[in-house]
Amino acid sequence: xxxxxYSRFSWLLAAPAVIAGLGAADDAVAKPLANGGKLLLTRGxxxxxxxxxxxxxTWALITGNETEDGVGATAFATYLPLPDYKLAVxxxxxxxxxxxxxxxxxxxxxxxxxxxALGLKGHFTFEQDVVGVKVRVAGDAxxxxxxxxxxIVFGAQFKQNSQDAVVRAVGxxxxxxxxxxxxxxxxxxxxxxxLSGTLRYTAANQMGLLGFGGxxxxxxxxxxxxxxxxxxxxxxxxxxxxxxxxxxxxxxxEDDAYxxxxxxxxxxxxxxxxxxxxxxxxxxxxxxxGVYLSLQVGY
Amino acid sequence: MLVVCTFIAALHGAxxxxxxxxxxxxxxxxxVGATPIEGTSLFEAMQGREGIQRxxxxxxxxxxxxxxIADIFVNHDMDRLRRTLGEQVxxxxxxxxxxTGRTMAAVHAxxxxxxxxxxxxxxxxxxxxxxxxxxxxxxxxxxxxxxxMHRHIVE
Numbered sequence: 001x002x003x004x005x006y007s008r009f010s011w012l013l014a015a016p017a018v019i020a021g022l023g024a025a026d027d028a029v030a031k032p033l034a035n036g037g038k039l040l041l042t043r044g045x046x047x048x049x050x051x052x053x054x055x056x057x058t059w060a061l062i063t064g065n066e067t068e069d070g071v072g073a074t075a076f077a078t079y080l081p082l083p084d085y086k087l088a089v090x091x092x093x094x095x096x097x098x099x100x101x102x103x104x105x106x107x108x109x110x111x112x113x114x115x116x117a118l119g120l121k122g123h124f125t126f127e128q129d130v131v132g133v134k135v136r137v138a139g140d141a142x143x144x145x146x147x148x149x150x151x152i153v154f155g156a157q158f159k160q161n162s163q164d165a166v167v168r169a170v171g172x173x174x175x176x177x178x179x180x181x182x183x184x185x186x187x188x189x190x191x192x193x194x195l196s197g198t199l200r201y202t203a204a205n206q207m208g209l210l211g212f213g214g215x216x217x218x219x220x221x222x223x224x225x226x227x228x229x230x231x232x233x234x235x236x237x238x239x240x241x242x243x244x245x246x247x248x249x250x251x252x253x254e255d256d257a258y259x260x261x262x263x264x265x266x267x268x269x270x271x272x273x274x275x276x277x278x279x280x281x282x283x284x285x286x287x288x289x290g291v292y293l294s295l296q297v298g299y
Numbered sequence: 300m301l302v303v304c305t306f307i308a309a310l311h312g313a314x315x316x317x318x319x320x321x322x323x324x325x326x327x328x329x330x331v332g333a334t335p336i337e338g339t340s341l342f343e344a345m346q347g348r349e350g351i352q353r354x355x356x357x358x359x360x361x362x363x364x365x366x367x368i369a370d371i372f373v374n375h376d377m378d379r380l381r382r383t384l385g386e387q388v389x390x391x392x393x394x395x396x397x398x399t400g401r402t403m404a405a406v407h408a409x410x411x412x413x414x415x416x417x418x419x420x421x422x423x424x425x426x427x428x429x430x431x432x433x434x435x436x437x438x439x440x441x442x443x444x445x446x447x448m449h450r451h452i453v454e
Binding site: 034036037038039067068069070098140142143144145146147188189190191192231232233234 | 413416418422425443444446449
């Protein structure tokens, strides 16, 4: 069974969730929209898949500077040079009433001079578009400091890879797929800590850059993302992330990914992130780790 | 008349007499809307009762000077606000204070406070605590006590 047919219909599943999210804010519709107003860094930064979160893991925070009274947006660019590849990502996202997040992201994974060794032409580039949706269903990470309940979102990421023939040649069964996830994020303000966890139901190989499903395993599996961050000031946060990934392909094993990051809110509208990222082995090349740079503007 | 009262109050250091009358209500520390924090380190970090009042006075000055939210304080009894807010913060910081003000819900009823207004106060409170030399981690301990009041303050 391919994922293509399934994914086409699954788009429809997101629509009721978005409408439900907007409907929950109906009582506020009478007030004029007022943009901005979120506390520094409480929109998170942008993940490589375009979601509000850390760098590798999606968080339950909604992107943009808006509160429940407004509509906000972010745009970001991320660059991660690795020993044998380069990953470049850019995207835009909107946050609606601090409840719904919709993101559009483009990823380019350049194989550089490694391409020919893999049987590809030089600078062969896998490209992928990711459309993400998430809806906050419970909790408030910032204000619920007297409750254990974290902020919780449900979401999906719709991924379309540009290289159907190549991803099938390496053993994948589809060039598109959908990740489903639930994220829970808690700010423990009295500890100056942020903790976040995500369960992701996915068939993606290397986040989809090497397609979906595989000749080793052709099914979805549940993967885990965990993050912890410490606030050094209201504009400076350091932390780490860990993300498990499937291992669906025979030609190359896929490793878990992890990072250590520092994010700095230069202004309420500009956040810079630097991280040391280890993606493990990618497409037979070992030890893909490097310095991750990301800039995000937010309104 | 109010101006004269304020002047006299300032001379005597007894601001209470400048306050406007409020409808009767039951006084209780439960009106604070938070329990006192564990230990004395926050109270000490805030330089005790006097430091807390300096922070509160500075905070209120920043609020009324901020065009984003100054409108909320028009026709508001600022003397009473400074006094009760000082008591409230002192009580939460485990200082030797009794809170004589009303509940957060009662105080903010019909003020139309939005989340963005609440957050402006948080920013100014951080700045006022920075000025008093309160370390960031201690600021967060106080803010963690104030954050849940959001659900009683914002409509």
